[in-house]
Every structure is written in structure tokens, then in C-alpha cells.
Amino acid sequence: MAEYQSQYPELGFYVKGRHCKFSGGRYVTDDPAEIEVLNSIIDAVRVDEPKENESKSEEPVKATKKPVRKTSAK
Structure with a gap:
């Protein structure tokens, strides 16, 4: 559903010779x-x-290790 x-x-x-119009500034199809015309x-x-973009953007985020802090040698 596209809004x-x-x-x-x-x-x-x-669209293909058929007149369509928004109602109250909103159109759902x-x-x-x-969708192509809109x-x-x-x-x-x-x-x-x-929906195509949502499935691509919902890839699991891989856990990363925190960098190990080294003490400074003086």
C-alpha cells in the first residue's frame, strides 16, 4: 500500500486516461x-x-568488539 x-x-x-485525485491532500493506492505516475x-x-527498500534496510547489525585500550608506557 502506497500513501x-x-x-x-x-x-x-x-493514469492511462483515467482521472484520479487526492482527497483532503491524501491518496492511497x-x-x-x-504509483509510477505519483x-x-x-x-x-x-x-x-x-516494502522493497524496507527489507533491504532491515539487515541485522553485526556486533562489533570494543577496541582494547592499551596503557601508555612511560
Whole structure:
């Protein structure tokens, strides 16, 4: 599910000849064609993260060893 916001409450756009528009500055869709068009609109900002990017960014963080402090030899 992709969610977009716009500063314009009823921003309209066309997808394959069909008119779509935001309602209250918000638009939610699952349609890949609509997502492609919305990604190209400057006034539409995606407010959720795409699932493909989430799976890549959720890689486990490897534990690292703390560096061993050496005493200074005087």
C-alpha cells in the first residue's frame, strides 16, 4: 500500500486516461501504474516506505568488539 500527501487538497492526475485525485491532500493506492505516475509528480510526496527498500534496510547489525585500550608506557 502506497500513501502520498500533497499540499493541495484535491490534486488531480491522469493514469492511462483515467482521472484520479487526492482527497483532503491524501491518496492511497496499490496500483503500480498509479504509483509510477505519483512518483513523477513534484507536488506528491510519498509518506510511507516502499516494502522493497524496507527489507533491504532491515539487515541485522553485526556486533562489533570494543577496541582494547592499551596503557601508555612511560
